[in-house]
Amino acid sequence: MTTRAVEAWTLEPLVTFVKEAGARLVLVMTSAGQVMAQHGFSRAVDVMSAAALGAAIIASTDEIARQLAQPPFAVLNHQGEGHGIFLGVVPTGRGKLVVLVVYDLHVSSLGLVQLFFEQLTADLQAASPQEGVSKQVLAADFERELSESLNTLFGR
């Protein structure tokens, strides 16, 4: 399984997290769904779908929290028969990042993912460049930026 990053500073924290938590698939992305790093995905279309869905779930829970007049939810876990999906938010110097983790219940557990997600949060916060937030992607550049990111994530 390969781990690749568009922004190099995310790579080492992600590699450590995958190893410790026994995660099967991981995406690190912005809250807009722009992927910064991935582990375990073999097809670009899967990364795009997972990023879009993950970002949409976080946006939905943010809105639920807003309607309840509560601060945004920090993590969300959804457990199935064989796999679990964990979504967590990491505030960094480069803005709010969303981490999507898919874990196999025979290999890992919610407790392990939560435990090492705390470490991932600390590692990403320590590694993130402090100056400025990542640049906005303009509609005109979107296609090119997306292709470049996917090429990097899949080593093309």
Add this chain to the structure above:
Amino acid sequence: MTDASRPAGYGPALDLVTRVRGVRGAMLVSGDDGLVVAEQLMEGIKGVAVAALAASLASRLRRAMEAAGLGASLFWHLQCDQGSLLVVPAPSGVLIVAVAEPDVNVGLVRLELLRAAEAVG
């Protein structure tokens, strides 16, 4: 000893274990998730980490026992330089975990862990 997470029904089960001299803390851990159900721990013990890692170990040990045709795990004891980790899985899948000093009476802790497992069900 802190007991920040101790649902009412589980208190007496944890008391059985923590009253043994040399026990630094006891926890009930969800075996499937590795999450803390209830705990009574001395300061300095990272309950969340112990729960997650003990449950992961329990899951692997269970599969090893099954693969070896030995049946279900009843009790395990990990002895370290500065203490011990002792675990009894309850029939419901909850793990009763004790963190103890190196010179603890292991036989007595085992007995109380088994009693706690019976109480938890």
